[in-house]
Structures are given as C-alpha cells and as structure tokens.
Amino acid sequence: MANTEHISLDLVATVGGRFTEAPIERLPDAQALRAWLDIHALAIEACGDADLEAARTLREALYDLVEAAATNRAPDPAALTTVNAHAAHPSVQPTMVWDKRNGFSLDRAPLSADQALNLIARDAIDLLTGPERDRLHQCEADTCGTVFVVSGGGKPRRWCSSSSCGNRERVRAHRATKR
Helix, strand or coil: CCCCCCHHHHHHCCEECCCCCCCEECCCCHHHHHHHHHHCCCCECCCCHHHHHHHHHHHHHHHHHHHHHHHCCCCCHHHHHHHHHHHHCCCCCCCEEEECCCEEEECCCCECHHHHHHHHHHHHHHHHHCHHHHHEEECCCCCCCCEEECCCCCCCCCCCCHHHHHHHHHHHHHHHHHC
C-alpha cells in the first residue's frame, strides 16, 4: 500500500488491482480503517460500520477526481459534492503544547472519524487545486489504476511502483516479443 505525501492518494491506494476482476480491498472492516488512520497519524476515538462506509465513499470520490485530473477529463459532479461535503465538516483546530522533555509539539488528541475524513478531503483539495495537480499520473499497468504524483525533473515514472507494476509490465512486454 502506498505511503505518499498526500493522505488522500494513500486512501485511494487502499484498493489494489483496481482494474482486475477481484480488486484487493485493504479496508475490509472498521478495525482496518482505524488501524490505517493510526498509521497515518490520525488516531480516532471510535470507528464503526458507518464510518467505514463514509471512508469508502470518500475514497471512490477521491479516485474519480484524481483520475480525472491525471487523464484530463471532467470529474463526476457527485464526486466533487462528496469531497466538498467532507471538507465542510467541522475541521480540527491544531493545538500546540509544550513540555520540558520534548519542547513544542501538536496535541495528538483522538479525532472523530468525521474529523479524520475532513483532513483527508482537505488534503485532496490542496492537491487538486495546487501545482502538483499537473504532475498527477495514472499507473500505466493494465490492472492497477493507482494515481500518483510524478516528481519533477528526469524521466517521468510510468508505474506506481517499478518493483511491482513496472516489473510485471516489463515481463509481459518481454514475453510478447518472444512470441
């Protein structure tokens, strides 16, 4: 699973093999969502089936928007509505604390699931309205569909991962030329 600078793209990547007959669901239950949020420094107070459904709905809306940006097509208006609705929820106000041992730090009090999804939606808005939008690229592997930010300079990446999708595509191309 991806771990990028954009949590919104990381959420989109919780579906593996998006273009296969059996995509891999990396958020199969509410506990998996809570663990995923913990890994991404968004500890939440509680997580239930409704929160999982909301996260999956946001994920698919985010996928539509980033895929639209990567392929230069118009997004589904419903996807825009979904992301904007999540971004409109009450946001988290950062609180700074200080202690002798660590100095200044952010208070990491647990969030509600809505607050965590709000932060993810706002990350997507920053991505899609900022300069990185023009560097979004969809993995060129036939089965993947992952969208990522291409780093500036040099030859642009074709795959989300050279070691997985890139290797599979190179082997497939090699076998095709041998036939």
